[in-house]
Amino acid sequence: DAGVIQSPRHEVTEMGQEVTLRCKPISGHNSLFWYRQTMMRGLELLIYFNNNVPIDDSGMPEDRFSAKMPNASFSTLKIQPSEPRDSAVYFCASSATVARDEQFFGPGTRLTVL
Amino acid sequence: AQSVTQLGSHVSVSEGALVLLRCNYSSSVPPYLFWYVQYPNQGLQLLLKYTTGATLVKGINGFEAEFKKSETSFHLTKPSAHMSDAAEYFCAVSADGATNKLIFGTGTLLAVQP
Numbered sequence: 001d002a003g004v005i006q007s008p009r010h011e012v013t014e015m016g017q018e019v020t021l022r023c024k025p026i027s028g029h030n031s032l033f034w035y036r037q038t039m040m041r042g043l044e045l046l047i048y049f050n051n052n053v054p055i056d057d058s059g060m061p062e063d064r065f066s067a068k069m070p071n072a073s074f075s076t077l078k079i080q081p082s083e084p085r086d087s088a089v090y091f092c093a094s095s096a097t098v099a100r101d102e103q104f105f106g107p108g109t110r111l112t113v114l
Numbered sequence: 115a116q117s118v119t120q121l122g123s124h125v126s127v128s129e130g131a132l133v134l135l136r137c138n139y140s141s142s143v144p145p146y147l148f149w150y151v152q153y154p155n156q157g158l159q160l161l162l163k164y165t166t167g168a169t170l171v172k173g174i175n176g177f178e179a180e181f182k183k184s185e186t187s188f189h190l191t192k193p194s195a196h197m198s199d200a201a202e203y204f205c206a207v208s209a210d211g212a213t214n215k216l217i218f219g220t221g222t223l224l225a226v227q228p
Contacts, residue, residue: 004157031213031214033214033215042218042220043204043218043221045215045218048213048215050213051135052207053121055213056215087136091158093157093158095214099211099212099213100146100165100208100211100213100214101214101215101217102148102160103158103214104148104160105157105158105159106157107156107157108156108157
């Protein structure tokens, strides 16, 4: 398997622009997680899905952030409008059906908002 | 609620020396415990995990961890450090008994001196 795929790997944008990050989980996995990692705040869980349904979005910082999972093989994380404080590395992870199973992480998207 | 504490945000060892990274957890259910490693500019990769059974768990790259219920600890060790072990290490505990959500520690950055 190719593992979790994220695109783009790097994104540089200007404040106020819309940013869309994409994730393809491992085939057959039914849980998907979006994380944000910064030096100041470490690794933060933003939202996670089970069977394409958002289960816990309590980590989403504010209304500028939204996430969707239209099908089992694709998810997006959108920031609109973006702000410099959104600069971070965003990771997507997926896990299989078994409860409490390990998560497999993608390579991340490094977002820089100027 | 579940939580993880990693003592020491930075650890430095000499090449060939013992590596010991500390992790203590709190869990209201029998814990599943994980250690992940993150190399520079990469996603997190599973080193090892404890679910049930044998309390000494062996992982990749010569690492192992021992689950000690009485001490609520899951420390990571490696007998002899290599330069290639320089990375950030995250301990995690399963958030509950029904999902794949994980609670991560704040990470320990391991430096290996020649």
